[in-house]
Amino acid sequence: MAEVTGSAPTLAQRLARYASQLRYEQLPPDVVHEAKRRLIDSLATAVGALSAPAYAKARRCAERVTSQTPASLIGGGSSSVEWATFVNGLLIRYLDYNDTYLSLEPAHPSDNWSAVLAVGEACGASGQEVITAVVLAYEVQCRLCDAASLRRQGIDHVTYGAISSTLAAGRLLRLDVERLTHAVGIAAVSNIALRQTRSGELSEWKGCAFANAARNGVFAALLAAEGLTGPAPIFEGDLGFFRLVTRQSFNPAPFGAEPENQDGFMITKTYIKYWPAEYHSQSAIDAALQLRQQLRGQIQRIQTIRIDTFEACYNIIGKYPQAWAPQTRETADHSLPYCTAAALFDGDITLATFDERRFTDPELIRFTQKVQVVHDPGLDARYPRGIPNRLTLTLDDGTQLVREVEFPRGHAFNPMSDAEVEAKFRRLVTPHYGEERTQAILSCCWSLDQLDHVHQLMRLLDLPTPRVCM
Numbered sequence: 479m480a481e482v483t484g485s486a487p488t489l490a491q492r493l494a495r496y497a498s499q500l501r502y503e504q505l506p507p508d509v510v511h512e513a514k515r516r517l518i519d520s521l522a523t524a525v526g527a528l529s530a531p532a533y534a535k536a537r538r539c540a541e542r543v544t545s546q547t548p549a550s551l552i553g554g555g556s557s558s559v560e561w562a563t564f565v566n567g568l569l570i571r572y573l574d575y576n577d578t579y580l581s582l583e584p585a586h587p588s589d590n591w592s593a594v595l596a597v598g599e600a601c602g603a604s605g606q607e608v609i610t611a612v613v614l615a616y617e618v619q620c621r622l623c624d625a626a627s628l629r630r631q632g633i634d635h636v637t638y639g640a641i642s643s644t645l646a647a648g649r650l651l652r653l654d655v656e657r658l659t660h661a662v663g664i665a666a667v668s669n670i671a672l673r674q675t676r677s678g679e680l681s682e683w684k685g686c687a688f689a690n691a692a693r694n695g696v697f698a699a700l701l702a703a704e705g706l707t708g709p710a711p712i713f714e715g716d717l718g719f720f721r722l723v724t725r726q727s728f729n730p731a732p733f734g735a736e737p738e739n740q741d742g743f744m745i746t747k748t749y750i751k752y753w754p755a756e757y758h759s760q761s762a763i764d765a766a767l768q769l770r771q772q773l774r775g776q777i778q779r780i781q782t783i784r785i786d787t788f789e790a791c792y793n794i795i796g797k798y799p800q801a802w803a804p805q806t807r808e809t810a811d812h813s814l815p816y817c818t819a820a821a822l823f824d825g826d827i828t829l830a831t832f833d834e835r836r837f838t839d840p841e842l843i844r845f846t847q848k849v850q851v852v853h854d855p856g857l858d859a860r861y862p863r864g865i866p867n868r869l870t871l872t873l874d875d876g877t878q879l880v881r882e883v884e885f886p887r888g889h890a891f892n893p894m895s896d897a898e899v900e901a902k903f904r905r906l907v908t909p910h911y912g913e914e915r916t917q918a919i920l921s922c923c924w925s926l927d928q929l930d931h932v933h934q935l936m937r938l939l940d941l942p943t944p945r946v947c948m
Contacts, residue, residue: 489713489729490666493618494658496733497645500614502606502927504735509743510927513609515896516577516616518903518923519750520588521939523576524552524569526829526906532682533569536689540565549596550936553910559600559700560693563643567592567689573829574685574811575906578757579616579748580862583623584790585635587748589688590615593643593696597650598932605929607650613734613745615646620744621730629794631725632673636691640669643695651703663708665698666719679800680808750899752888753827758791759817761883762867766821769871769881777822779873783849785818786868788857796851803843810837815849818869860884864891910941 487495505513527533540551540561549562552569556562570576570592577588590612598608619642628637644665648658675687702708713719713727720727734743753763762785773779787796791814795801801813810816810832820831823845830836857866864884871879885892894902900920907916919938922929929935 488711490659490662490710491655493641493645493662494655496736497614497618497649497658498653498655500610500649500735502610505610505613505743509613509734509745510609512745513612514924514926515750515899516588516612516745516748517591517926518899518920520570520576520591521552521919521923522903522906523573524566525910526575527569527572528553528910530572532572532685533565536565536568536686547600549600550933550939552939554940554942559596560696562596563592563696564686564689564693566595567692568686571688572685573754574756575751575754577748577750579620579623579744580757580865581620581623582625582627582862583629583635583638584757584794584862585619585623585638586688587616587619587642587745589636589639589692590619590643590646592689593692594646594650595932595936597647597696597699599936601650603650603932605926605932608932609927611646611649613743614649615642616745616748617733617743618642618645620747621733625728625730626724626726628724629673631723633723634671634673634675634687636671636688637669637723639688640665640691640695640698643692644698647696647699648702651699653699653703657702657705659710660706660708661699661702663710663712664701664706665695666712667709668698669694670723676794676812678798680806680812682808684808684812747890749890750888750894752886752894754811754829754832755817755827756795756812758795758865759814760886760888761865762787762814762818762869763821763827764886765867765869765881765883766818767825768883769869769879770822770825772879773871775825777845780822780848780871781874782872783818783822784870784872785814785849785851786854786857786870787814787851788861788866789853789855790861791865791867792851792853796853802846802849804837807832807834807837814851816846819846819849864889
């Protein structure tokens, strides 16, 4: 056996049992619908990143690899299952526009889609099997995020993603409980990612970190499928995850469809992004746009911009000096000062906000210097249920305008409609695929549960000539 067993299963065994037992028939209609919405949103953000230099670099590596069981690359072509997971995962994450979950550990659970689509295609999974696997991945990652913080230990959130993507891949590979347990052991022992990925001036790796974790999760599942054993007990061991990573033991709350679960499935509690920026900035952007409207666009009257924020927002995107004059796209979309200033200055936050010529514009940089970010401990208790940011603008005549937003558009308590999700999809996908193909992809996503084989969807994502930035 993979684990030392006693009266109670280890956490790895519990995760493996849940992964092996979850059935599509146990998923309520709203959960299935939400999975489709998340697929639509994830493919939109992926296609929107096809011109990214980081994608071109990763794709060139992936195209050197052939496989007996290939998986499709979004935009055309194929590679091994592991490389397809990495490249497609990079695309989903690159624009910082995919969904979010906030808890003791923030995360982007839609990052799991790259593993689910690649493995699902390679092993001939149906749409219902894909939906089940992605709901499983959301469930595991979000419950782990609820259980213990990683960032407080200097560890990146993608560490949990290696575990969730492993279980989703293993489920699609139809591994039994024992092999799933081994897969978790392999993934957890070998994928501890450092938080330096999101500290200071950020690099292209920010958009690659979960893609790498998901790739390694798929790798672990494939090895376990061949009978390779993993270390155990991976969480409870004397040199295991609890002792060295989280520095505390935990037992996640019951998962969706478990008899004792009273909380429903976690995918319904995640948030789709309305603006393409780090999630903690969304409420500040929302408040800034409301204040700009109140000012009737007269931003020249603004003397100072004060942002009172909560601990997580301050420490993740509000304290680094580089945030006031970003030198990379990744720093810009993870900058509370820049995102707020740009919303006030331009009247919107779009993908163009994070073009180099925009975030290095001298006039906008000077305006960003007016921003002061202050950690207000009084706001901390309202997080992670909400993301309260309070903006105070001091005008040229001394007047102060104040606006506070806690639940921005797209939050679980202020969700985007299906029409808004579709509009986001069309905005990002149509320039690459044209209106007819865009509609076909969208229709296929909405009917995911009726697909006999997920390859039917992946085939629609081919482009005759992949649009790669060289």
